[in-house]
Amino acid sequence: MEQGFFQVLFTVLLVMDPIGIIPYFLGITASYDEKTRNSIIAKSILFAAVVLGVFLLCGKFILDFFGIRPGAFYISGGILFFLIAFEMIYSRPATSRVPSPGGEESHKSFVALFPLAIPMIAGPGLLTVIMTYVSSGNSWLSSVLTLLPALLIGLLCMFIVLRASAFILRALGTMGIFVMEKIMGLILAGFAVQLIYNGLLSLGIIRP
Numbered sequence: 391m392e393q394g395f396f397q398v399l400f401t402v403l404l405v406m407d408p409i410g411i412i413p414y415f416l417g418i419t420a421s422y423d424e425k426t427r428n429s430i431i432a433k434s435i436l437f438a439a440v441v442l443g444v445f446l447l448c449g450k451f452i453l454d455f456f457g458i459r460p461g462a463f464y465i466s467g468g469i470l471f472f473l474i475a476f477e478m479i480y481s482r483p484a485t486s487r488v489p490s491p492g493g494e495e496s497h498k499s500f501v502a503l504f505p506l507a508i509p510m511i512a513g514p515g516l517l518t519v520i521m522t523y524v525s526s527g528n529s530w531l532s533s534v535l536t537l538l539p540a541l542l543i544g545l546l547c548m549f550i551v552l553r554a555s556a557f558i559l560r561a562l563g564t565m566g567i568f569v570m571e572k573i574m575g576l577i578l579a580g581f582a583v584q585l586i587y588n589g590l591l592s593l594g595i596i597r598p
């Protein structure tokens with residue numbers, strides 16, 4: 391149980407990528423003062439928590455409703471994770487993996503919802519983590535009890551990192567964050583391949 395929880399927690403943190411978000415967060419909130427920036431952080435965490443909570447509570451029922459087998463979702467999740475890892479590995483320091491708010495839009499609630507809460511925090515990768523785990527064959531309650539604390543810890547880490555983003559950027563530098571993102575991308579790529587392999591095993595396409 392503990393090993394499963396820490397594996398889920400590590401996956402959540404890996405996909406959420408709090409360190410990698412720092413340059414993008416500072417870029418889209420550069421025109422705000424510290425008080426407004428902190429308000430945006432709090433709102434974005436709240437919005438993300440709501441989205442993740444809906445998928446956590448309803449994910450298994452969604453899969454059952456559409457008749458999606460766990461192995462199929464393992465494979466689709468693995469492909470998605472691999473694409474995310476590919477972008478993490480081959481992106482450039484000045485390249486953003488997420489869209490930024492357009493034009494003159496400056497309303498802080500809008501910025502907190504998009505792109506911070508969605509898709510920077512509660513992005514497709516993290517939603518796939520939830521859907522993949524709830525389809526793992528464990529009971530619904532067991533999945534929720536394992537995922538819930540992992541997601542809460544992940545959101546707490548994201549909150550702390552965003553609040554300290556300016557300091558972390560000065561300490562690590564753009565290149566330091568760039569290198570860390572590459573390392574996390576490599577780990578995520580390995581996880582993605584393992585997930586696809588597990589899906590093929592689950593569907594009986596290959597034998598162990």
